[in-house]
Amino acid sequence: MKKVHRILGICLLAATVNTAYACELTPKKSKIEPIIAQATITHKKEKADNNTVKIALLLDTSNSMDGLINQAKSQLWDIVNKFTHAKCGNDSRPQLQIALYQYGNDNLSSKEGYIQQVLDFSNDLDEISEKLFSLTTNGGEEYCGQVIQTSLKQLDWGKNPDNLKMIFIAGNEPFTQGKLNYKDAVTNATEKDVVVNTIFCGNYEQGINGDWKKGATLTGGEYMAIDHNKRIVHIDTPYDDIIIKLNGKLNKTYISYGSLGASKMAMQAEQDANAEALEETVIVKRAVSKSSRMYKNSSWDLVDAMDDKDFDVSEIKKEQLPAELQGKSTSEIERYIETKKRERADIQKEIQELNSKREVYIAENQKENAKGELENAMLEAIKKQAEKKNYKWD
Structure with a gap:
């Protein structure tokens, strides 16, 4: 049913x-x-x-x-x-x-x-x-x-x-x-x-x-x-553990802001935990999704929000920023965001490259009609x- x-x-x-x-x-x-x-x-x-x-x-x-x-x-x-x-x-x-x-x-x-x-x-x-x-x-x-x-x-x-x-x-x-x-x-x-x-x-x-x-x-x-x-039947690969570790690093590139920030960041972590508790391979698949263009969070993440041309970080009130940014100037905040953006891009690229190898491994080891x-x-x-x-x- x-x-x-x-x-x-x-x-x-x-x-x-x-x-x-x-x-x-x-x-x-x-x-x-x-x-x-x-x-x-x-x-x-x-x-x-x-x-x-x-x-x-x-x-x-x-x-x-x-x-x-x-x-x-x-x-x-x-x-x-x-x-x-x-x-x-x-x-x-x-x-x-x-x-x-x-x-x-x-x-x-x-x-x-x-x-x-x-x-x-x-x-x-x-x-x-x-x-x-x-x-x-x-x-x-x-x-x-x-x-x-x-x-x-x-x-x-x-x-x-x-x-x-x-x-x-x-x-x-x-x-x-x-x-x-x-x-x-x-x-x-x-x-x-x-x-x-x-x-x-x-x-x-x-x-x-x-x-x-x-x-x-x-x-x-x-x-x-x-x-x-x-x-x-899920196939474990030599690349799974590496992708899972990169997923943890990927989460650290998110910068929460606004009334949604804290709850959405908590939801991100909770869904990682749900996926991993279900089966290790599921968190790997989720990490791959998070490294793609489909995973966008401009409503609560400053890195994604900065990609919107109409977004102005200077308009965000101090209390809507994470603690580590509340005492910084607009230019300092922008430099911090840019640093996180580069880190994220590098991590996402590495996950995608590892996933390509992972897919080849699965194809070579997967039984017909699996x-x-x-x-x-x-x-x-x-x-x-x-x-x-x-x-x-x-």
Whole structure:
């Protein structure tokens, strides 16, 4: 039922990409809003623009989902890393936003159809990881049509026809459950130019009999059936320990600021710990993601913020700076930031180079068909649908 394990990962990855333009042949100019460096910096979601790939993951969190959730936590970084080099026809790099819903869990409100929005569209990889690790399972009613309809209604999908908009829903009960007819939900998805992909955790024919295939094909999406009990075998490499140590050094290049600074830096460390506790190889994959262009934290990190042309560090009030910078002049702060920026670039480059060697080692030592079914199926669906929006891969 909950094959969802990599679903999140792959989804994540789906657009997974970096930061810039949607898949338009000619990038449209969009107004860049300056980062407001005030004492009361609020946590506001980045405004959706013309340069965004949007993916909503709808995960069944009923009883048999625990193992699948763990796999999703791991596969998240696999997918992100694989899509680091996705680009549009104009060679620009689209921004990725992920939303997360859970459904089919008795701990959720029956009035809401046992459905909960866990995360609105976000491009914050730490936040996505945090929400994924927060999921717990419990028995419940699984209303596929209603959770699709809820995500269509609550999320801001936008109206740009060039954007790639996808739903991935995973579960193991009939797609027909609930008062809301799933055909009405997927019709609404088509009207919003959202493709629905379905992942049935169980026998392929059983999923077809339960209308999971129809739920996908009515929107031009893909139907997938997977063995949710398949265990993914991770391969340890000679480069893992080095990458983990470099990840620790990488964290020391972050300079928190503003009202979000302390909590976001703590979240970064917490998600590192979550990944490492799950399995050593997961923290390695996460470190690789953190060394890519996808991992940007300008809302709380001065190094990333300085890359925004409208950001002025002199506007940050003293109390919004870390203690080591509060007594320094603007020029001294800028020099400090530049030093950390160079350190980060060097560390990220080293991680990427080591990861290239790591991938070669894994390819040479990995048995045939060792990758998870979900990962392969979702990646295939994403690439197929992305090509229609003029995406390509380095």
